[in-house]
Amino acid sequence: MKVSGFTFIKNAIIYDYPVVEAIQSILPICDEVVVAVGKSEDNTRDLIAGIHPTKIKIVDTVWDESLREGGRVLAVETDKALAAISPDSDWAFYIQGDEVIHERYLPLVKTAMETYLNDARVDGLLFNYLHFYGSYDYVGASPNWYPHEIRVIKNDPAIGSFRDAQGFRKKPDAPLKVIPIDAYMYHYGWVKAPEAMQKKQENFNKYWHDDEWVDQNVEKVEAFDYAKHIRELKRFEGSHPRVIQPRIATKNWEFEHDISINNLTFKDKIKAFFKRTLGWDFGYKNYVKVKPKR
Numbered sequence: 001m002k003v004s005g006f007t008f009i010k011n012a013i014i015y016d017y018p019v020v021e022a023i024q025s026i027l028p029i030c031d032e033v034v035v036a037v038g039k040s041e042d043n044t045r046d047l048i049a050g051i052h053p054t055k056i057k058i059v060d061t062v063w064d065e066s067l068r069e070g071g072r073v074l075a076v077e078t079d080k081a082l083a084a085i086s087p088d089s090d091w092a093f094y095i096q097g098d099e100v101i102h103e104r105y106l107p108l109v110k111t112a113m114e115t116y117l118n119d120a121r122v123d124g125l126l127f128n129y130l131h132f133y134g135s136y137d138y139v140g141a142s143p144n145w146y147p148h149e150i151r152v153i154k155n156d157p158a159i160g161s162f163r164d165a166q167g168f169r170k171k172p173d174a175p176l177k178v179i180p181i182d183a184y185m186y187h188y189g190w191v192k193a194p195e196a197m198q199k200k201q202e203n204f205n206k207y208w209h210d211d212e213w214v215d216q217n218v219e220k221v222e223a224f225d226y227a228k229h230i231r232e233l234k235r236f237e238g239s240h241p242r243v244i245q246p247r248i249a250t251k252n253w254e255f256e257h258d259i260s261i262n263n264l265t266f267k268d269k270i271k272a273f274f275k276r277t278l279g280w281d282f283g284y285k286n287y288v289k290v291k292p293k294r
Contacts, residue, residue, distance in 0.1 A: 001117055004085035004155070005030040005093045008077035008165075010038030010063060012047060012097060015203065016196040018188055019044075019097035021243040023051050026093050026101060029110050030055065036081035038063045059084045071164025071208050078161035089155045090117055096165070098189035099151075101127075102241040105183035109152065112181050121290050123159065123176035124168065125152035127183050133190045133233055134226040134255035136240060136248050140190075142231035142262070150178055150287055151185060164208070167286040178287045186241060193253045194223035226255055232262035 005026045012019045023033050033052075036059045037045050048058060061080050067073035078094070085092055091113050095101070101109075109125065116122040126148050131140040150167050153159050159176065162169040168176055192200065201224060205214050219225075240248060 001091070001114060002086065002089045003030050003091045003093055003113065004089040005033035005095065006035070006078075006081040006085055007033070007095050007097060008036040008038065008061075008074070008081050009044060009048065009097045010077075011040045011042055011203075012044045013042040014040075015200045016192050017097040018100065018244060018247055020047060020051055021100050021241070021247060022095050022097055023048075023056070024243045025103070025241055026095050026106075027052060027055060028103070029106050030093055031089070032057050032086060034059060034081045034084045036061045036077050036084075038077065057084065068206065068210055069208070073207050074165035075161035075163060078165040082159075082161065085155065087155075092153050092155050094151050094153065094168075095185075096189075098187060100186045100188065100241045100244050102184065102186060102239070103243075108181060108183050112179060113152065115293060116179055119293070121177055122179050123154055123156065123170060124150045124178045124287070126178040126180045126287060126289070127151045127185045129185050129187055130236070131187045131190065132236065133230070134257065135253075136188075136191055136251065137236055138233040138255075138257060138259075139236050140232070141234040144231060148180070148285075149185070150176055162286060169286065175285075175287050177290045179290055179292055186244070188244070190226075194226065197224035197226075198222065227257070230257060230262070233257050233259055235259060 005023065007019070007023065009017060009019045023035070027033060032055050034057045035048050037048055039062050045058065048056060059080055061077060063073055064076065067076065082092060112125050129145070129147055129149060131145045132138065133140050146166070153168055153176065158171045159168050160171065170176055190197070198221060201218055202214070205218055
């Protein structure tokens, strides 16, 4: 069984993406990792090239800055990396530049790959998510965070990135058939120094909206105000992936939140009630679950 990792990145240093840790976290079960590196204003390319002497395969790209709606450019860049994986790979393990998988889950992921390798019912594997916010000590608890997403897919030319690269679809426009696995992806996109987060907000929203929207909706401030945007948080009681721990040790800002306080809307509260009492999942579902083998 051969496994290729793939991802995309641009200006990782300027916007403080933990992309090195992201790639390192999947590297042990990947035979190669293809990285579409967009033309950057920093040393992102050298950063990526230095991760591993033989497993890293760089595809140099130029982002189409005219793709301003719905994050479409991110899907385009994802597809560039996916198209460059080895043709003889069986599986493709996708990870974004602000995601890290805990090493404890790698054996489980590999076992699932082996189990469903020749199962024609299955297009991919579905992961659980933890979304960290403000610091490494809190995770989002409100219904607006997506709870699951596809991160491992079969090496099938019919499969491509969907919308803003959050998930995948099968041509012409079908959801993937997936096996849910009990593995968590740790999403650190909302954990940066407030100044770095503000820079990211000003830049990244340009890939979803036009200049007028950005001017009207993104505050012109020096530092992002985490407290202003909280709906509901809970404390994280587990351990972080080993590869991210050196970054955590260098954290140079403070963020504290009273978890008894939330700003949930009435709609959020209704969703939370039904999820807690009946187990209903209100998350966006771009997939169809397949019954696991026994």
